[in-house]
Amino acid sequence: MNKPDDGGKSVRRRAGRPLSFDRDEALEQAMLLFWRHGYETTSINDLTRAMRITAPSLYTAFGDKRRLFLEAAQRYAGDPEASAAAIDNAPTACEAARSILQSAVVTFTGETTPRGCLLASATASGSSSAADVQDVVAGYRQHLRERVRARIERDIADKILPTETDAAALAGMVMAVLQGLSVLARDGASRASLSDIVDTALNAWPTARQS
Amino acid sequence: MNKPDDGGKSVRRRAGRPLSFDRDEALEQAMLLFWRHGYETTSINDLTRAMRITAPSLYTAFGDKRRLFLEAAQRYAGDPEASAAAIDNAPTACEAARSILQSAVVTFTGETTPRGCLLASATASGSSSAADVQDVVAGYRQHLRERVRARIERDIADKILPTETDAAALAGMVMAVLQGLSVLARDGASRASLSDIVDTALNAWPTARQS
DNA sequence: CTAGTTTCGTAACGATCGCTATGAATAAAC
DNA sequence: GTTTATTCATAGCGATCGTTACGAAACTAG
Secondary structure: OOOOOOOOOOOOOOOOOOOOOOHHHHHHHHHHHHHHHOOOOOOHHHHHHHHOOOHHHHHHHHOOHHHHHHHHHHHHHOOHHHHHHHHHHOOOHHHHHHHHHHHHHHHHOOOOOOOOOHHHHOOOOOOHHHHHHHHHHHHHHHHHHHHHHHHHHHHHHOOOOOOOOOHHHHHHHHHHHHHHHHHHHHOOOOHHHHHHHHHHHHOOOOOHHHO | OOOOOOOOOOOOOOOOOOOOOOHHHHHHHHHHHHHHHOOOOOOHHHHHHHHOOOHHHHHHHHOOHHHHHHHHHHHHHOOHHHHHHHHHHOOOHHHHHHHHHHHHHHHHOOOOOOOOOHHHHOOOOOOHHHHHHHHHHHHHHHHHHHHHHHHHHHHHHOOOOOOOOOHHHHHHHHHHHHHHHHHHHHOOOOHHHHHHHHHHHHOOOOOHHHO
């Protein structure tokens, strides 16, 4: 089923037996499992059972465990341009942060998905052999952090925020709260309580008249 | 292996070959390894190499991997009464939170220890078979969270904080920042930058004249 | 000394790890 | 039909997992 991608144009199939499973659905199940149990602590056996395919099918369709995880992480992260646009198009950096954090609260406490954040927990710890995978996931965080920081600096330039605002620290606080929410969600915190935490944290946001 | 306990008084050794290693030092090395690589993603082989003992020695001295980890986590957490007293004896709840977070920043960025927080990362994800260990670690977090919340409510009762202060949300924010700092520290953030994040986050603390 | 107790290193247990060789099965191309 | 290409299920690869049986070694008690 669904070859890599038509790219819009239909490409003639070469030949051979067709895929007997929905690659996209299988990837979804893999993502959910990595989300719940982490990267190294999810076994191929766990994955094949959840994806309802055999090990050879998994390897031909996704390469190996590492690439399957990276693809699942990419699926979890969603379209980077869309999230970047959401940050840039928010009325203020504070509203962008609020949107990021409140959306995260919803995601982290979904009833049909694992709790917490895949990117926060799946590679939070691991053996040395998985260092490269950890680095890729850390890159997702760094990318978001930089985006938020840039958005804050735009508000500083626009006099929405005081000129003495520490953009890096403020962006860092948003990231810290974001990652922390994942832990609290895993610990069983309710959606409402996490939402209150976000509101509380955003009280740290500087206001113009402070300058 | 150490009889129940001396209870402070030296008890006559029963008999048998003496331990050839320092149990406390071995536990320290195990703690550092769990800290760096996590619970399930640290193997017995890794542990025996770092602790410089053989597998049978490990099992006779510490029971099994699970109990070794729990003992290492307890060692990492330190004396619960001491940390509780530090919170209670702080001049204000805000200063208690500042102390917790700034101490964490120092711990999370130590040059001779792994980065981040053992309790935040070692069981951030894991297989179902480690659920009980995850629960114990979550208990450490819940305990601290409750302590902080109680300290905040004391400040509310003492009119140091506005009566409408949401103690649970404020304590939750402290915990979220604490756990988030661990992730940022693992990602390589400097001690100074994390310290700035703490200062920024504490700007969210309510002030009396707001009421 | 001998007897009793505990730890030592070696060596290996069964189970699971990530991964793949192999050949039958199923499709399109000719 | 035959050929060619791809996926299928079975079965198993070597390595590592957590854990332990075993007997020699090292101590105390008598």
